[in-house]
Amino acid sequence: MNARIRFQLSTMMFLEFFIWGGWFVTLGTFLGNNIQANDGQIAMAFSTQSWGAIIAPFIIGLIADRYFNAERILGVLHLLGALLLYLMYGTSDFDLFYPYVLGYMIAYMPTLALVNSVSFNQMKDPTKEFSFVRVFGTAGWIVSGLIISYAFHWDSETGIAKGMLRNTFLMTAIASAILGLFSFTLPKTPPRADRSEKVKLSNILGLDALKLLTDRNFMIFFIASILISIPLAFYYQNTNPFLVEIGMENATGKMTLGQGSELLFMLLLPYFFNKFGFKKTIMVSMLAWALRYLLFAFGNVGEFSFFLLIGIALHGICYDFFFVSGQIYTDSKAGPKYKSSAQGLITLATYGVGMLIGFWVAGKISNLFLQADGSHLWRDIWIYPAGFAFLVLLLFAVFFKKEKIVYKS
Template sequence: MKNTVRFQLSTMMFLEFFIWGGWFVTLGTYLLNNLEATGGQTAMAFSTQSWGAIIAPFIIGLIADRFFNAERILGFLHLVGAVLLYMMYASEDFSTFYPYVLGYMIIYMPTLALVNSISFYQMSDPEKQFSGVRVFGTIGWIISGLVISLVFAWDAPAAREAGMLRNTFLMVSIASAILGLFSFSLPKTPPSSKGESVKLADILGLEALALLKGRNFLMFFISSILICIPLAFYYQNANPFLSEVGMEDPTAMMTIGQISEALFLLLLPFFFKKFGFKITLLAGMLAWVLRYLLFAYGDAGEQVYMLIIGIALHGICYDFFFVSGQIYTDSKAGPKIKSAAQGLITLATYGVGMLIGFWVAGEISDMYLNPDGSHDWEQIWIVPAGFAFAVMIIFSIFFKNEKLDKKSIENI
């Protein structure tokens, strides 16, 4: 791969995740503080990610794979996204804000698959080259959080009260316009299935349903959906929680989670080889339990270290379960239905699982809302901690340990 192409793909990844991290992390805090949204309304806003994940396969399967170059669709979607993000910036209440965030997530979620497709098409050896490009996405997410907290201080208490978090949407609107224009200069990535007939079963990954006949994969599939319920609590409530309890630079502090994610990804092959798939997944589930207990009993004073450790556990929480799950799915599916199996897992987790999770998180947040507008965070965090613990116990009982093939581990 030429250095110029590597630079283009790395820039694309950086902007792709700078945009997402630049508004999604602080969304809950903004809605609660500036649009006076309820927990249920906040859940509706976050659930747009799930609706986007559910609709994304149709956009990719019906349009991107058959009619237009991927880089052109990417450019068009991000230019439209720039307009929608600006409209979110200009919205004065939740009723006007919601249609724009829903529309935006429906067009943004397909871009996650598009940037991968564009990257893979240009690579001679994706297994070795992709991680070096994808890491710039993590860097983009981290940089967006540091810009919000340390450069502009939009999440500082006085700035939050003044509505400065609104500027995050303007910032990423500009970034989306830049990526939209930049996309048209990317190397050409023609449609992969041009001229082929469209099958709904292929788009939805229904061929992979045959994997559910196996007890282990069925148990893994169900656990993946269930563990997304506590995951949704983190996405929806972590930034509002850290802001409300008084942690300094909460958005910048949350980037510790992305740094941890990158570091633990390097340790994943070791855990697979040493402890096996089942123990690795159980470690990920246990990390969710510990994280939420730390959030429940930590504070921004003498126990602030508990909050920092809770954030830092993100690497184990995400990598040891979700990345491990992708590898497990890949090893079980085989080459014929590999893409269908990954699509099915994505639909089940980021679609169905997170959709349920955001709703539950919103209901629990409203249940423990104090008369003065603050929250009983101890009780809120106990709920996902207990739920994750229950999923962990069920998985440990019903999932029989099995070894993955050596090639799957080496390809992490």
């Protein structure tokens, strides 16, 4: 890639994840404290991410792989997202907030696959090049968290009491409008599927990539992706409310420590990936998931506050080693024809089916350990995702056969 294209892709990734991190991290805290939503309603709001992810491969398969350039659809979706974020900013009732966040997630989740497709289309060897572009997405998430905690103090006790967390939606609405317009300047990423082929129902719904499931290893990876996303949902839904509830100051800013570790491990990923292979990389990530939840279970803001910080810092291994490795693995399996559909399929497995189940389970377990004074028995809550992540690790270790990544021409 030349410097201009690298800059464009890096800026795209920065804004993509600045937007997501800028409102999603504090969503549970905002809903519980400023809209007085209960655990069940908070789980409903978070599950809109999963409904968006379930719909995403249908949109991607129809539009990006078959009819329209990926970068143009990316622009349209982010402009629509800017409007919906602004509507969320002006809403203080959960019954009104829910359809807006659902509509937003249906628009946003396909963009996760689209930014990958636009990036991969410019790369000769994504195993070496992708992480150096994707790392700017991590930087965007970090900057959004630092702005919330340290620039504006929206997540401070006073800020929460004054309802200032709603400003996160205005901030990200502006960023989404910028990315929407910027997307039309990105390198052209035309559809690759043959439009002269007879259109089948699977084509219309974007399910072309389902044929990848006939590969045994990919099927095991697909199932593992669904299962490991169940404990992942606990992190997204519960971590910020957990840290705020137990009294951690600048919780959102400190959570960016996780993205800071992402920066490091994103840069280490090509070495680790090529040195130890795909299977070991995935297994390390699963072990990190189990360990982080145990650290959350036994940490506190006093003597064992370092447990919490280490648990947050493990996010780099948890996320990069599983999800970024998985995106590269999926891209290698798909070949040039169905790259967008394949990325949409893995988004369906992780952010869709897996996390939909996970958000529901997290809401039920959180409510189960809710005390009369409104606080939670967090140690009991965190034990559940820790145990489940370790079980998924054992299953993957047994059934996934060692495989070398080979790109199809």
